[in-house]
Amino acid sequence: MIHNIAGEQRKAGNWTIAGVARPPMEDGDFSRTAICLRSLAAFPLPGRKAEFDERIQRAAAWLKAATPRTTEDRSMQLLGLKWANVDRRELEDRLKKLIALQRADGGWAQTPDLTSDAYATGEVLHTISELGISANDDAYRRGVTYLLKTQLADGSWHVASRAPKFQPYFQSGFPHDHDQWISSAATAWATMALTHAISGPAVADAVQPAVLAPVDAFDAASTLAGYGFSNFTKLNLFRQDKGHVAEITGFVARIASGGEPFLDAATIWNVTAASLAAVEAAKKGCRVAVQ
Numbered sequence: 001m002i003h004n005i006a007g008e009q010r011k012a013g014n015w016t017i018a019g020v021a022r023p024p025m026e027d028g029d030f031s032r033t034a035i036c037l038r039s040l041a042a043f044p045l046p047g048r049k050a051e052f053d054e055r056i057q058r059a060a061a062w063l064k065a066a067t068p069r070t071t072e073d074r075s076m077q078l079l080g081l082k083w084a085n086v087d088r089r090e091l092e093d094r095l096k097k098l099i100a101l102q103r104a105d106g107g108w109a110q111t112p113d114l115t116s117d118a119y120a121t122g123e124v125l126h127t128i129s130e131l132g133i134s135a136n137d138d139a140y141r142r143g144v145t146y147l148l149k150t151q152l153a154d155g156s157w158h159v160a161s162r163a164p165k166f167q168p169y170f171q172s173g174f175p176h177d178h179d180q181w182i183s184s185a186a187t188a189w190a191t192m193a194l195t196h197a198i199s200g201p202a203v204a205d206a207v208q209p210a211v212l213a214p215v216d217a218f219d220a221a222s223t224l225a226g227y228g229f230s231n232f233t234k235l236n237l238f239r240q241d242k243g244h245v246a247e248i249t250g251f252v253a254r255i256a257s258g259g260e261p262f263l264d265a266a267t268i269w270n271v272t273a274a275s276l277a278a279v280e281a282a283k284k285g286c287r288v289a290v291q
Helices: 002-008 030-042 049-065 071-083 088-099 118-130 138-150 177-197 201-221 244-257 265-284
Strands: none
Touching: 002 030, 002 049, 030 049, 030 071, 049 071, 071 088, 071 118, 088 118, 118 138, 118 177, 138 177, 177 244
């Protein structure tokens, strides 16, 4: 996968795709370039360090030179440059401009023509936290207040989709029907933003009741049942509960309230050992025993 990512980089340093773009994540090349840059930095291939360093610097140069149009662009521009180890002082002006886009209600909007929503707000709060802005900062606190006010009783946030509909629609188990995909991403961003601030008792008390309600279905993530495998053409996705909602809300609730982890240490170790063995097997081209 990393070999393929490297091979897809354009001469200018960015990554792009052709075809239908689904906003906000596919509005432009900022998100793709930042995430691919991060992948190359986090998972370098042996013997290709010099090449990957050059690719990362080329991607960073593209991010510096490109002009962001949306909140997604600005956030991913900052994150990508941080992941490329660009001097923090060089990012100050871009960071101030992103924070300045905060609306009167405490949230951020995806574009200048839209209203505030949890996707943009959560993404911005996570970004500025990664850039060193404290959760006690006034802008951050106002953003947290916005998220707490707009969180729904089931623990999710609803954001309207702007993406063109070209795939067959089905229920994933996340609420909000045709808006479920962007809403699940928004809920993830919002959860990450609140997690940065969760050490504050006021935030923890406000978040905990909302996210506990759906946790009784958490085990669905580990006991997922398949439907229609005797006849794949009749695979019934409408009844399939993948447990995403309960998994996320349960994780945040445990951070807020403490308690035993959902997975015991032995399970985590076994999965880790198997993953490391798989990587070693791929490198050696042979089977490797799991220790």
